[in-house]
Amino acid sequence: xxxxxxxxxxxxxxxxxxxxxxxxxxxxxxxxxxxxxxxxxxxxxxxxxxxxxxxxxxxxxxxxxxxxxxxxxxxxxxxxxxxxxxxxxxxxxxxxxxxxxxxxxxxxxxxxxxxxxxxxxxxxxxxxxxxxxxxxxxxxxxxxxxxxxxxxxxxxxxxxxxxxxxxxxxxxxxxxxxxxxxxxxxxxxxx
Amino acid sequence: xxxxxxxxxxxxxxxxxxxxxxxxxxxxxxxxxxxxxxxxxxxxxxxxxxxxxxxxxxxxxxxxxxxxxxxxxxxxxxxxxxxxxxxxxxxxxxxxxxxxxxxxxxxxxxxxxxxxxxxxxxxxxxxxxxxxxxxxxxxxxxxxxxxxxxxxxxxxxxxxxxxxxxxxxxxxxxxxxxxxxxxxxxxxxxx
Amino acid sequence: xxxxxxxxxxxxxxxxxxxxxxxxxxxxxxxxxxxxxxxxxxxxxxxxxxxxxxxxxxxxxxxxxxxxxxxxxxxxxxxxxxxxxxxxxxxxxxxxxxxxxxxxxxxxxxxxxxxxxxxxxxxxxxxxxxxxxxxxxxxxxxxxxxxxxxxxxxxxxxxxxxxxxxxxxxxxxxxxxxxxxxxxxxxxxxx
Amino acid sequence: xxxxxxxxxxxxxxxxxxxxxxxxxxxxxxxxxxxxxxxxxxxxxxxxxxxxxxxxxxxxxxxxxxxxxxxxxxxxxxxxxxxxxxxxxxxxxxxxxxxxxxxxxxxxxxxxxxxxxxxxxxxxxxxxxxxxxxxxxxxxxxxxxxxxxxxxxxxxxxxxxxxxxxxxxxxxxxxxxxxxxxxxxxxxxxx
DNA sequence: GATGAATGAGTTTTCATTCAT
DNA sequence: GATGAATGAAAACTCATTCAT
Numbered sequence: 156x157x158x159x160x161x162x163x164x165x166x167x168x169x170x171x172x173x174x175x176x177x178x179x180x181x182x183x184x185x186x187x188x189x190x191x192x193x194x195x196x197x198x199x200x201x202x203x204x205x206x207x208x209x210x211x212x213x214x215x216x217x218x219x220x221x222x223x224x225x226x227x228x229x230x231x232x233x234x235x236x237x238x239x240x241x242x243x244x245x246x247x248x249x250x251x252x253x254x255x256x257x258x259x260x261x262x263x264x265x266x267x268x269x270x271x272x273x274x275x276x277x278x279x280x281x282x283x284x285x286x287x288x289x290x291x292x293x294x295x296x297x298x299x300x301x302x303x304x305x306x307x308x309x310x311x312x313x314x315x316x317x318x319x320x321x322x323x324x325x326x327x328x329x330x331x332x333x334x335x336x337x338x339x340x341x342x343x344x345x346x
Numbered sequence: 347x348x349x350x351x352x353x354x355x356x357x358x359x360x361x362x363x364x365x366x367x368x369x370x371x372x373x374x375x376x377x378x379x380x381x382x383x384x385x386x387x388x389x390x391x392x393x394x395x396x397x398x399x400x401x402x403x404x405x406x407x408x409x410x411x412x413x414x415x416x417x418x419x420x421x422x423x424x425x426x427x428x429x430x431x432x433x434x435x436x437x438x439x440x441x442x443x444x445x446x447x448x449x450x451x452x453x454x455x456x457x458x459x460x461x462x463x464x465x466x467x468x469x470x471x472x473x474x475x476x477x478x479x480x481x482x483x484x485x486x487x488x489x490x491x492x493x494x495x496x497x498x499x500x501x502x503x504x505x506x507x508x509x510x511x512x513x514x515x516x517x518x519x520x521x522x523x524x525x526x527x528x529x530x531x532x533x534x535x536x537x
Numbered sequence: 538x539x540x541x542x543x544x545x546x547x548x549x550x551x552x553x554x555x556x557x558x559x560x561x562x563x564x565x566x567x568x569x570x571x572x573x574x575x576x577x578x579x580x581x582x583x584x585x586x587x588x589x590x591x592x593x594x595x596x597x598x599x600x601x602x603x604x605x606x607x608x609x610x611x612x613x614x615x616x617x618x619x620x621x622x623x624x625x626x627x628x629x630x631x632x633x634x635x636x637x638x639x640x641x642x643x644x645x646x647x648x649x650x651x652x653x654x655x656x657x658x659x660x661x662x663x664x665x666x667x668x669x670x671x672x673x674x675x676x677x678x679x680x681x682x683x684x685x686x687x688x689x690x691x692x693x694x695x696x697x698x699x700x701x702x703x704x705x706x707x708x709x710x711x712x713x714x715x716x717x718x719x720x721x722x723x724x725x726x727x728x
Numbered sequence: 729x730x731x732x733x734x735x736x737x738x739x740x741x742x743x744x745x746x747x748x749x750x751x752x753x754x755x756x757x758x759x760x761x762x763x764x765x766x767x768x769x770x771x772x773x774x775x776x777x778x779x780x781x782x783x784x785x786x787x788x789x790x791x792x793x794x795x796x797x798x799x800x801x802x803x804x805x806x807x808x809x810x811x812x813x814x815x816x817x818x819x820x821x822x823x824x825x826x827x828x829x830x831x832x833x834x835x836x837x838x839x840x841x842x843x844x845x846x847x848x849x850x851x852x853x854x855x856x857x858x859x860x861x862x863x864x865x866x867x868x869x870x871x872x873x874x875x876x877x878x879x880x881x882x883x884x885x886x887x888x889x890x891x892x893x894x895x896x897x898x899x900x901x902x903x904x905x906x907x908x909x910x911x912x913x914x915x916x917x918x919x
Numbered sequence: 920g921a922t923g924a925a926t927g928a929g930t931t932t933t934c935a936t937t938c939a940t
Numbered sequence: 941g942a943t944g945a946a947t948g949a950a951a952a953c954t955c956a957t958t959c960a961t
Contacts, residue, residue, distance in 0.1 A: 159924080177369030178454070181952060193926050196953065259450065263369075303524050306509070307502040307532075311494075314501035333494050337532060341498075350941095372935055383936085384943045393935065541945080559751030560836070563931060574932085575947050584931070641832065645751075685884075685906050689914075692887035693880040700879070715876050723880075723910060754956055765957085766922045775956065 159198050163188045164212070167205040172255040176206055176263035206260060207268040213253040214275040217246050221282055232290030233344050239286060240312060240338045241331040247315040248327045254316050283309060287342055297343035304341040311337070350389045354379045355403070358396040363446040367397055367454035397451060398459040404444040405466040408437050412473055423481030424535050430477060431529045432522040434503040438510070439518045445507050474500060478533055488534035495532040502528070542580050545570045546594070549587040554637040558588055558645035588642060589650040595635040596657040599628050603664055614672030615726050621668060622694060622720045623713040629697040630709045636698050665691060669724055679725035686723040693719070732771045735761045737785070740778040745828040749779055749836035779833060780841040786826040787848040790819050794855055805863030806917050812859060813885060813911045814904040820888040821900045827889050856882060860915055870916035877914040884910070 166188035170179040181202050185195040199205050224242035228234045247254045261272050283305050290296035298304050312334060319325070357379035361370040372393050376386045390396050411433045419429035438445045452463050474496045481487035489495050503525060510516070548570035552561040563584050567577045581587050602624045610620035629636045643654050665687045672678035680686050694716060701707070739761035743752040754775050758768045772778050793815045801811035820827045834845050856878050863869035871877050885907060892898070 175366055175368050175454075177366050180950080182950085191926060192953085193955095194924075197923090197925065200953095202952070263366075300524055300528060303502075303528055306505065307498055307528055310501040310505035311498040314497065314504075318497070333491055337491060337494055337498055340531060340534075341528060343531075371933080373933085382943060384938095384945095385941090387936070388942060557748055557750050557836075559748050562929085564929090573947060575934095575949095576945075578932070579945065579947095582932095645748075682906055682910060685910055688887065688891070689880055689884040689910055692883040693876075696879065696883035696886075715873055719873060719876055719880055719914060722913060722916075725913075753954080755954085764922060766924095766959095767920095769957070770921060 172252045232295045235286045237335040240335040243312040244331040308338045363443045367451045423486045428526040431526040435522040438506040499529045554634045614677045619717040622717040625694040626713040690720045745825045808859045810908040813908040816885040817904040881911045
C-alpha cells in the first residue's frame with residue numbers, strides 16, 4: 156500500500172494542486188514521491204490515470220463524509236442541511252489539497268473517465284437537492300428559489316479553499332456553524 | 347482593435363479558457379489567431395505576457411462594468427447591491443470565456459504580474475464589502491455575518507459559468523434578479 | 538546533403554535501410570542528416586511521415602524508370618519484357634538503399650499510408666502482367682503459367698539486393714541481360 | 729516441448745513475424761506466452777537469444793525437410809529438384825510465421841550468432857546448387873546460367889509468403905507442382 | 920524454480936523561444 | 941514589420957534488463 160501506489164498518488168495530488176494537471180510533470184511527481192519515473196509507470200499506466208485515481212478516491216471520500224453526516228443528523232431537514240454544509244466546510248478546510256484538485260481538474264480527465272467523475276459530482280449535488288426538497292415538503296423551508304439557494308450554498312462551500320487560512324483565527328467548527336446559518340437563511344428555514 | 351494585437355489576445359483567451367494556461371500552446375494560439383508564431387512574438391514578448399494582458403484587460407473590463415452599475419444605481423445600498431450582483435451575473439453570462447480565464451488562471455501569472463492582478467481582484471471584492479458595510483450602517487441590512495454573506499454572494503456569482511447554459515431557458519435578466527434577491531436575503535435586507 | 542527536406546529524407550532512408558524502420562531512431566536520423574531533432578520535426582511531422590515520403594518518392598522513381606523503359610522499347614512484348622527486367626535489375630543495383638527500404642518496410646506504414654503504397658506496388662506488378670498478357674495474345678510467349686512466371690521474374694529481380702556485390706565482377710548490363718534471358722525462358726518466348 | 733521454453737519461443741516467433749525483431753517488445757512476448765517477464769528471463773538470457781534460438785530451430789527444421797525430400801527422391805536430378813522445390817514451397821505455405829522470421833530477421837542477429845545462421849542458409853542454397861550441378865553433369869539439365877537459375881528458383885520460392893493466401897483457391901500441392909515445372913524450365917531440363 | 924518490483928537509458932515528440940534575413 | 945527556419949530543454953512514456961526474495 157504505502158510505499159508504491161499510495162506515495163505516488165499523494166505526490167501526484169500535491170503536484171496537481173500546485174501546478175494544475177497540465178502544468179505538473181510526471182518527473183516532478185516521481186521525484187516528490189521518491190521513486191523513479193519507471194517505478195511510477197510500473198504502478199500507473201500514465202499521467203491521466205493518476206488524475207483519474209485521485210479524483211475517484213477524493214470525491215468518493217467526500218461523498219462518504221456527506222453520507223455519514225446526513226445519516227447521523229436525524230430526521231429534520233434543517234439538521235440534515237446543517238450536517239451537509241458542515242461536512243462540506245470541514246472537507247474543504249481539512250483537505251485543501253484534495254478539494255483543490257477535485258474542484259478544478261475535472262476537465263482534464265480523459266473522456267472515458269469523465270462519466271464516473273460527473274456521476275460522483277452529481278451525487279454530491281443531489282444530496283443537497285434532496286434535503287432542500289424534503290425541507291420544503293415538510294414545511295421546514297420556505298424558499299421560492301430552491302435551485303438558486305442550492306447553488307449559492309454549494310458555491311460558497313466549495314470556494315472556502317480560495318481564502319481560508321488554516322493558521323488564521325477562524326476555527327473550522329465556527330466556520331461550519333456560520334455557513335450553516337447562512338444556508339438555512341437561504342432556504343428560508345422557519346423558526 | 348489593432349489588427350495583430352487584438353486577434354492574438356482573443357485567440358489566446360479562448361485557448362487559455364479551453365486548455366488552461368499550462369495546457370495551451372503558443373503554436374495553437376498563433377494558429378487560431380491566423381498569424382505566424384514569429385508574428386505573435388513580434389507583438390508580445392511571450393506566453394506569460396499574453397496571460398497578463400488578458401487578465402488585466404478582462405478584470406478591468408469587469409471592474410468598469412461594476413463601477414458603472416453602482417454609479418447608475420442611486421443611493422440606497424439595496425439598489426447598489428442589486429446593481430453589483432446584476433453586473434456580475436451579466437458579466438459571467440455574457441463573457442464566459444473572459445470570466446473563465448480571469449477566475450481560474452490568476453495563479454499562473456508571473457510573480458511580477460500577481461500584484462496588479464490581486465489589486466484588481468481586491469477592488470472587486472471591496473466594492474461588495476463597501477456596499478454591504480454602508481447598507482449595515484444605514485440600517486438597510488441587518489446581517490450579523492457580513493463577511494460570510496459577501497463570500498456567499500461572490501462565490502455564487504462567479505460559479506455561474508460552471509453550469510449556466512446560454513441556449514437554455516433561463517434568461518440573464520431573470521437570473522440576475524433571482525441572484526440579487528438571494529443576495530439581499532443573505533445580507534438581511536429590511537422590507 | 539542538401540539542406541532541410543532532402544538531407545533529412547536521405548539520412549532517414551539510409552537509417553531505415555540499415556536498421557529497419559522500428560530499429561532506426563529519429564535521433565540517429567537527425568544526427569546523420571546533420572540537423573537537430575527539432576529541425577527534423579520542423580520539416581516532417583513524425584517518423585512515420587518520413588517513411589511515407591521515402592516510399593512514395595522511391596516507388597514513384599522506380600515506376601517512372603519502368604514507364605520510360607517500356608516506352609523506349611518498341612512494340613514487341615519480348616523487347617518490352619527485356620526492358621522491364623532491365624529497368625528493375627538496374628534499379629536494384631543502382632539504388633540498393635532505395636530498393637531495400639521499398640521492399641522491406643512497406644508493412645511499417647501507418648494504415649492511412651498503406652493504400653497509396655499498395656497502389657504503386659500494384660502498378661509495378663501490373664506492368665509485368667500486361668506485357669506478359671500481350672506477349673501471349675501476340676503469340677510471342679507460350680507459357681501456360683503466366684502468373685507464376687511473373688512472380689518468378691519479379692521475385693528474382695527484387696532479390697538482387699540480397700546478394701549483388703557492386704565491387705564484384707558482375708556488371709549491371711550483363712546481369713540485366715542474363716535476367717532478361719531467364720525471364721523470356723519463363724514466359725516461353727518463341728525463337 | 730518443455731512447458732516454459734517452447735511457449736516462449738512460439739510467442740516470440742509470432743511477435744517477431746508481426747512486428748519485426750526491433751519492433752517486438754519482450755513485454756509483449758511474455759504476455760503472449762502467458763508468462764511473466766521474469767519467467768521469460770529465467771528461461772532465456774535475452775531478446776537476442778530468443779531470435780537466435782528461433783532462427784536456429786526453424787532453419788534447421790527447414791533444412792531437415794529438404795534433406796528428407798531429396799533423400800526420398802531417387803537418383804535423377806530432375807526428381808531431386810522437384811523434391812527440393814516442393815519441400816520449400818510446402819515449408820513457406822505450411823509455416824508462414826517461421827518462414828517470415830527466418831527470411832527477414834537474420835540481419836538482427838548478434839554478430840556471434842551470424843556465422844551459424846549463414847552456415848545454415850548456405851547449406852540450403854548449396855543443396856540447390858548441388859542438384860543443379862549434378863543435373864548438368866548428368867546431361868539432365870542444359871542451362872547456360874545455373875547460378876541465375878538457382879537464384880530465380882530460390883527467390884520465387886521464398887517469396888511465396890508475400891502473396892499466398894491459405895484461404896484462397898490454390899492448393900499447396902498444385903503450387904508445388906507448378907513451381908517445380910518452372911524450376912525445371914529454368915534449368916533447361918530435357919524431355 | 921520463479922516473481923513482483925524496480926531501474927536507467929532510451930524512445931518519439933512538443934515546448935516556448937530566438938535569430939538571420 | 942514580419943517570417944521561415946531552427947534550437948535546446950523538457951515532455952510523456954517504453955525499453956530490455958536486473959535483483960532481492
